[in-house]
Amino acid sequence: MKRMVVGLLALLLVGTALPALDDAKDKDKAKEKTTAVKPRTPAEQYLAVAKDFQNARQDFRKAFLAAKSQEERSKIIKEKSPNALKYAEQMSEIAAKNPRDDAAVDALAWIVTNVGYPPPVNKALNVLASDHLDSKKLGPVCLSLTYSDSQAARDFLRAVIEKNPQHDIQGQACYSLGVLLKNLAERQSLARAEREKLQKDAEGLLNRAAEKYGNVKLGRGTLADRARGELFEMHYLVIGKTAPDIQGQDLDGKQFKLADYRGRVVVLDFWGHW
Amino acid sequence: MYPHERSLVKRLQDKPFALLGINSDPQKEKLKEALEKEQITWRSWWDRTTSGPIATTWNVQAWPTIYVLDQNGVIRAKNVRGAAMDKVVDDLLKEMQESKTP
Numbered sequence: 536m537k538r539m540v541v542g543l544l545a546l547l548l549v550g551t552a553l554p555a556l557d558d559a560k561d562k563d564k565a566k567e568k569t570t571a572v573k574p575r576t577p578a579e580q581y582l583a584v585a586k587d588f589q590n591a592r593q594d595f596r597k598a599f600l601a602a603k604s605q606e607e608r609s610k611i612i613k614e615k616s617p618n619a620l621k622y623a624e625q626m627s628e629i630a631a632k633n634p635r636d637d638a639a640v641d642a643l644a645w646i647v648t649n650v651g652y653p654p655p656v657n658k659a660l661n662v663l664a665s666d667h668l669d670s671k672k673l674g675p676v677c678l679s680l681t682y683s684d685s686q687a688a689r690d691f692l693r694a695v696i697e698k699n700p701q702h703d704i705q706g707q708a709c710y711s712l713g714v715l716l717k718n719l720a721e722r723q724s725l726a727r728a729e730r731e732k733l734q735k736d737a738e739g740l741l742n743r744a745a746e747k748y749g750n751v752k753l754g755r756g757t758l759a760d761r762a763r764g765e766l767f768e769m770h771y772l773v774i775g776k777t778a779p780d781i782q783g784q785d786l787d788g789k790q791f792k793l794a795d796y797r798g799r800v801v802v803l804d805f806w807g808h809w
Numbered sequence: 810m811y812p813h814e815r816s817l818v819k820r821l822q823d824k825p826f827a828l829l830g831i832n833s834d835p836q837k838e839k840l841k842e843a844l845e846k847e848q849i850t851w852r853s854w855w856d857r858t859t860s861g862p863i864a865t866t867w868n869v870q871a872w873p874t875i876y877v878l879d880q881n882g883v884i885r886a887k888n889v890r891g892a893a894m895d896k897v898v899d900d901l902l903k904e905m906q907e908s909k910t911p
Contacts, residue, residue, distance in 0.1 A: 721887050772876075774887065777882050778878050779866065784854065785852050786840065786852075794882070797880065797881065800824075800880060800901045801826075801878040803830075805863075805869045806810070806832055806873045807834050808834055808839070808847075
């Protein structure tokens, strides 16, 4: 029953989102004619594109889960998987046409947090850095960049730390840049000097996040908790350090410890079946 | 993940190698069904939740998270997957053998 309700809801959402998109296409024409049709606000345009993408993704997910064979799944991936780039273009247009509107930040932030492909993300970050550094909406953007390896992400985060007026957003940028550099330092291919430089910079930023911005809330905890967790990882869980021992019960309730496995190469896998 | 891990464990069953899990599933019964269904033969600590004591100590924020340790328990790689994991493990086993035969 629950599934049916969800399905119905998805249908309803598609039903409302589609005409909205047509509106967007017709908007320019409407402007030229200066008819009585009220042009949609940039915020409404942004929401329509975001909803359209969400619906396309839901449709894809539903079809994928319903598929019975591997071939069917491959076909669905090919035909139905929503192309985020197409939506990124629409978002980028909304931002370009309404540079002074708050919706520009929403549209650019959407690109950064939803598109996996670097070029549009980097472009959006550059626009955010040059035009919207004082926005109150940059927190989630900062936090989404911790696994990025682009220079644009680093430049953006540094600029937010220096120029955003909000204490909590500065803190999130400071923490995110610290984690980003820590992650970069873990790449296999790095020369030692390069790794150490990244680690030192990461440590400085994480210490600053824990001290200057420690009381800023993040998820269930604070920036101080999270930054200290990252610093512990940097000190004790980096390549080249001896791993701390693990002791506990296995799935049958039997006690065992990591130290029992000295003399063997060990792959540790933190996993969950969800 | 599972198919690659199964083949890794099988391929290296006669080598000084172990795959060990730290599991964060809250429901043990469901988990045991998964073990059977996915033929997960390797041992895991049961950490109970994603904020269990082991995951918290190791600052794990994403699942799966992977560490590769050498014979002395030194961390040699993090978050390697698939072919990259195979290579790291094979290189470490080779390094181990070479240190034994001067």
